[in-house]
Amino acid sequence: MNQRSSNLLDEALGLDQVIEPWPLRCRVVAIEDQVDTSGSFVLHHLLKRSLSPNSSNVAIFIAFSQPFSHYDRILRKLGCNLVSQRDNSRFFFFDMLKLQCPDGDEGITPEGGLIALYGKIHKTISALPEISWKNVSIIIDDLSLMEVAANGSSDYVLDFLHYCSTLTSEFDCSLITLNHEDIYSNEDRPTFLIQMEYLADILIKAEPLATGLATDVHGQLTVSNKGWNKVSNFHFKVKENVVECFYPGRSRG
Amino acid sequence: MAESICRALRDGALEGELAPALTIKDSVASPFALQVFSHVLSQLFSSILAGKSQSRGLVVVSFSRSPSFYLDLLKNKGTDIASSNKQIQILDCYSDPLGWKDQLAGSRNFTALSNEVLVSSTAIVFREVKHMDKLYNSIIELGKGLVGGGKIRFSIAIDSVDEMLRHAPVSSVARFLSNLRSHDQISSIFWLLHSDLHEARVTAVLEYLSSIVASLEPSHQLANGQRGDLENFSLIKHNSKKGKFHVRFKKRNGRVRVMSEEVHIELSGINFTSLPSEGAINQGLVPKVQFSLQLSEKERIDKANVVLPFEHQGNGKPIQIYDGRRSLVDGKHERPFAAVENVQTNENCGSGEIIYYRDSDDEMPDSDEDPDDDLDI
Numbered sequence: 339m340n341q342r343s344s345n346l347l348d349e350a351l352g353l354d355q356v357i358e359p360w361p362l363r364c365r366v367v368a369i370e371d372q373v374d375t376s377g378s379f380v381l382h383h384l385l386k387r388s389l390s391p392n393s394s395n396v397a398i399f400i401a402f403s404q405p406f407s408h409y410d411r412i413l414r415k416l417g418c419n420l421v422s423q424r425d426n427s428r429f430f431f432f433d434m435l436k437l438q439c440p441d442g443d444e445g446i447t448p449e450g451g452l453i454a455l456y457g458k459i460h461k462t463i464s465a466l467p468e469i470s471w472k473n474v475s476i477i478i479d480d481l482s483l484m485e486v487a488a489n490g491s492s493d494y495v496l497d498f499l500h501y502c503s504t505l506t507s508e509f510d511c512s513l514i515t516l517n518h519e520d521i522y523s524n525e526d527r528p529t530f531l532i533q534m535e536y537l538a539d540i541l542i543k544a545e546p547l548a549t550g551l552a553t554d555v556h557g558q559l560t561v562s563n564k565g566w567n568k569v570s571n572f573h574f575k576v577k578e579n580v581v582e583c584f585y586p587g588r589s590r591g
Numbered sequence: 592m593a594e595s596i597c598r599a600l601r602d603g604a605l606e607g608e609l610a611p612a613l614t615i616k617d618s619v620a621s622p623f624a625l626q627v628f629s630h631v632l633s634q635l636f637s638s639i640l641a642g643k644s645q646s647r648g649l650v651v652v653s654f655s656r657s658p659s660f661y662l663d664l665l666k667n668k669g670t671d672i673a674s675s676n677k678q679i680q681i682l683d684c685y686s687d688p689l690g691w692k693d694q695l696a697g698s699r700n701f702t703a704l705s706n707e708v709l710v711s712s713t714a715i716v717f718r719e720v721k722h723m724d725k726l727y728n729s730i731i732e733l734g735k736g737l738v739g740g741g742k743i744r745f746s747i748a749i750d751s752v753d754e755m756l757r758h759a760p761v762s763s764v765a766r767f768l769s770n771l772r773s774h775d776q777i778s779s780i781f782w783l784l785h786s787d788l789h790e791a792r793v794t795a796v797l798e799y800l801s802s803i804v805a806s807l808e809p810s811h812q813l814a815n816g817q818r819g820d821l822e823n824f825s826l827i828k829h830n831s832k833k834g835k836f837h838v839r840f841k842k843r844n845g846r847v848r849v850m851s852e853e854v855h856i857e858l859s860g861i862n863f864t865s866l867p868s869e870g871a872i873n874q875g876l877v878p879k880v881q882f883s884l885q886l887s888e889k890e891r892i893d894k895a896n897v898v899l900p901f902e903h904q905g906n907g908k909p910i911q912i913y914d915g916r917r918s919l920v921d922g923k924h925e926r927p928f929a930a931v932e933n934v935q936t937n938e939n940c941g942s943g944e945i946i947y948y949r950d951s952d953d954e955m956p957d958s959d960e961d962p963d964d965d966l967d968i
Binding site: 453456457460493496497500501504507508527529532533535536560562566567568569571 | 619622657659660685686687688689691694695753754757785787788790824827828831832856857858
C-alpha cells in the first residue's frame, strides 16, 4: 500500500523500479518548501526508500533541525526502524543541533565547523566498501538552520555544499537537501536559494495550491528532473503513515 | 547563429587586438547556459583538433563541473581524449577550490581517491581560487604547456564566473578577464554566467568586457509570483525544454549586430532553430476567452472604409490631406485666401464648421498618438 500510494513521487524520481544501485546516485536533489506546505515528508520518504530492506543502501543524515528521536518516531510510522538500521551501519546520524561555527574563523580551522563536518562525511563514506559508495545518500535537514549555525554566512554554507556536491562525483553518491523558500522571499535576489537551484540536478518544490488550503489536498509537488528533461506536477496529502500523491482532481478524499 | 559564435571564436584575435570574448548568460527561468557552453566548447575543440582554428589548444577552467564531465562530453562527441591531451588541459577548480582537503589531510586520515589520479594527465587541481593572480598565472602556464611560447595561441573556457565572483570582488574578476583578453597568446575566451545571482551592475561589467553576449530567456514569461495554477505549470513545462537565444555581436567597426534564435533542449543535446513568426508566438499568448479579440478580414476592410465625422465637410468634396504645401487643387484658384474667406462668410453664423486636414495618410483615424507630441516647447 505504501509502495503504490507514493508512486507518482517515486516515478518522477525513478524510484519506482529498482532501488539498487540507488537511482539517485551522482545526483543533487534539492527540496524547497514553504510554511504552509512542509517538504519534510519528501525527506522522510526518500530516507525510507533508501533504507528499504531489499537493498544495502546507506544513509548519512545531517540533522540541524530535529533530534534523532523525532526522525525515529516518524520513520517507525512509515515502517522503518532507524535504531536497527543505525546498529547495522546502514544509517549514520550526525547530530548538528548544537553546532556553532567559531566566530570570525568561518571554518578556517579544520577542527571546528563545516570543514570538519565535510571531513567526517568523507571519512564515513571512505570507510565503507567501495561497492557501496554509489548507494550512499547524504541527507541534510535543513540548509537554513545550517546558515544559522554558520553565523549567517551563506558563502561558507555554499562552500560546504559545493564540497558535498563534489562527493557525488568522487563517490557517485547522492546529496539530498531541504530548504525553506519563504525565508528568502523578502529579498530582492534570493541568491542562496537560486544557487541551490542551479546546483541541483533534481528540484522538488512543495507549494500550496493556488486556491489555498484544503482538507483533501495539502499541497502540490513540482518535480523538475534535469537529467530526464522532465517536469512533473501532482497534488499530495500527508497522512499518519503514508503520503498520497495524485493528479489534480483524483483525490480519494 | 550559434554557428556565427563558434566561427568568431575559431577565427580568434587579430594582431594587436583584444581576443574575442563571449559571455553566455542565463537565469533560473531558462537555465540552459551550461548546454550552450558545452556546445560551443565541443565545437571549438573539434576545430582545434582539425587544425581549422587560430587557436592550437584549449584550457578549460572548471569551477562548477568535475573535469570528468568535460572529458566525457568530448568523448561522447567522438573525440579521442587519450591522444588529444596535448590540445586540452583542465584547470580543476572544482575538486578542492579552497584547499579544504589539504587542510584535512594534515589533521586526520584523508586519502585522495584513485579516480583523481586517472584524470590527472589532463587535469590539474587548483586550490586557491580566492587568488586571482595565481589563477591567472596557472592558466597561462597551462596554456603555454600546451602550445609552447612564442606566437602560437590557445583558447580559454571558464565554467563559471559565478564561482569566481563568490570568492573575489568584481573588480578583481574584471581585471583578470581583461588581462587574459590582452595576453598575446590568447586566441579567444568564453565564460558562463547566471545573471540572477548577481546585481545588474556586475552583469553589466562582464557584458562590457565581452565582444559577444549570448543570453537565454524563457519562451514564455510566467505570471509574477504565482506558480500555483495549472496554466503556469504548462508554461513551466514548456520553458524547461525551449527558450529564446539572443546574441549581440560587437563588431570591430563599432557596429552592433543582434540576432535571435529558438533553442530546444533534448536529452541528446541542444538544437538551434530560427524563431517562429511573431504572429504564431502572439497567437499562443492571447488568452482563451469566449468572445473574439481579433478582427476578421471583412471587419478590417469595413473599419478602414468608415469615414469619421470630422474628416469630411459634408459637402461631397474628397478628403484632403495637408502636406505642408499648398495643394494642387488650391493652386488652380487664383486667390486661395479669398476662396477660404468666401466659404467662411457664406457660412454665416448659426452653424459652426470643423475643417480638419489630416497630416498624412499614414495617420490612422483612431490613432492614440498625441498630435502635440512634436511640439518643442
